[in-house]
Amino acid sequence: MTSDAVSGALPPGATIGILGGGQLGRMLALAAADLGFRCAVLCPDKGSPAFDVAASHVCAAYEDEAALAAFAEGVDVVTYEFENVPAATAAFLAARKPLFPGARALGITQDRLQEKTFLSDLGVAIAPFAEVSDLAQLEAALQKLGRPAVLKTRRFGYDGKGQVLVREGMSASEALAQIGNVPAVLEGFVPFEREVSVVAARGRDGAFRAYDVTENNHENHILRTSSVPSSLPEETQKGALDTARRIAEALDYVGVIGVEMFVVREGGRETLLVNELAPRVHNSGHWTLGGAATSQFEQHIRAIAGWPLGSTRRLGRVEMTNLLGDEAHGWEDLAREDDTRVVLYGKAEARAGRKMGHVTRVRPE
């Protein structure tokens, strides 16, 4: 971060650089435009959805230093839509322009072992875990954590990819082979009742604001619906928001963060275990677009631009449903539903399971 990065808010007309050109980058760019910003998007994929709504774009690999240098030259701040930005890319850009969320938050959240160690050190409740860098470590970890347990790659996992459930009968070597024999973490199996998440933001001035806890339903490891308010007791919700705040503060975080949590029942009462952090806008926060006073996308832009954070007030009972694959072909019927907000991402090909858009339904409380 250069010294002028924290000296003041970025004025409208400034250019926001976004790494990644998928739907998250696209919705970030649209929100930035509403505040008078210009956007530049860098992504290796031709026809990236965010290219269509950005003032400029660069189609280049994240390792292409000439492209990165030119990109950095043209922007006033850099952010990203995904946590797998290579560390070297982040370092290269951060040396040239302010990068938010910062390199430390990115480094920790893109490595499951570092993330779990960070959370554990902070005193946040998480599932038991153990480092797995070879077969001997996995065997020891299975001994310690029991079966079933979940073996997850340290890096590059999303939507259930890069993980395997190790049941009775599966050999440790087979489990390791299934995830490609890469550095991993073994997690004790959590018999969770459901999943919730906190989407929150921290500003460059340390201000913190969280949206209401969101209840999430997954199908085949892909988010299907998010709804607010959740059915958690008031006090549990407050605890969840407080956990998110502690995490954001410990990371000296700037931007929107997604904190995924498991709800487990222990001795008749529900408690929360943090599952995963996402250093970016989060699918479970899409309901805020039309369902809250400020969308998570605008909130992220406000945060990284050094603006005051916006109100996270909910506008009613909200449910967001992802449109996967050819479900997006139902746009005409969906558009006919009153008070259903249809958002489509401009992706050309509706491959099975691909996130093509979402709908948000807001009902009075």
Place this chain on the structure above:
Amino acid sequence: MTSDAVSGALPPGATIGILGGGQLGRMLALAAADLGFRCAVLCPDKGSPAFDVAASHVCAAYEDEAALAAFAEGVDVVTYEFENVPAATAAFLAARKPLFPGARALGITQDRLQEKTFLSDLGVAIAPFAEVSDLAQLEAALQKLGRPAVLKTRRFGYDGKGQVLVREGMSASEALAQIGNVPAVLEGFVPFEREVSVVAARGRDGAFRAYDVTENNHENHILRTSSVPSSLPEETQKGALDTARRIAEALDYVGVIGVEMFVVREGGRETLLVNELAPRVHNSGHWTLGGAATSQFEQHIRAIAGWPLGSTRRLGRVEMTNLLGDEAHGWEDLAREDDTRVVLYGKAEARAGRKMGHVTRVRPE
């Protein structure tokens, strides 16, 4: 309009062509992107705000037929952000791609005399008027309508430009000189109490939906604030929406239309006179962005794309304030206000009186 123009709704991924690259074009493009459309913007002004959020743009004169042909080639439907699209441009494009609102609506609304004649023939209450094509006609018109009266150019008037109040003592020739001796209309002076407007939409299938009547305050002929609900009696409001519907139907209109009205008090009760039509999204409808279930921008895109119209439900008591000139420099304080939606247009230069952005405040009913 080609025959396939009405055969079905445009699917996401299609390209919407927008003539004009100002803030209205920009907000149309942003709304189109949310529905998965691509946008192409044609505008002669370099650095047009809409260029920054469109998948492609052409910087060319509206008379440049080669540019128009290439533009038409790349789009699936054409619309515009301003009523002064040259008739030849509209005809050129309409021969190649569907144009909405259609050439007839455009032709009528860009000529005050045609517009007043159309409204009068339709039985809509308007101020008395007379055609003025020369000095003799103006003298006769002043004789008939009395003084004061308002002399307005038939074409290219906006924000109070192209009009003069003809008081006692001003000669007819001086009045004509002040508007540049161009074809004009004389309007009887209307001692109106206030101004309201109806922003409404008509779909390709003839469906009609109107937003609540908006009350507008002008300063120096420029819109300052719009607020809803208006203080008009329920029945007067219903009459206003019905008038808008009759106008839209008589024009076989497709898209969002703005109908400006004067509120006059006659014999103790308020009645409405239609002042002007705008064949496009309208500044007095900006409150719908964040203040209604569907913004006027999305509604216009839905209409011209052949989609079902969206809900016009109001989300509370809403007030929209234009940010003129360097008022936009107050963005940081405005962004600090909770529940105030700040929209900035990305214009480089904050000239006096220039519309730089707006804020919308929504309060519970």
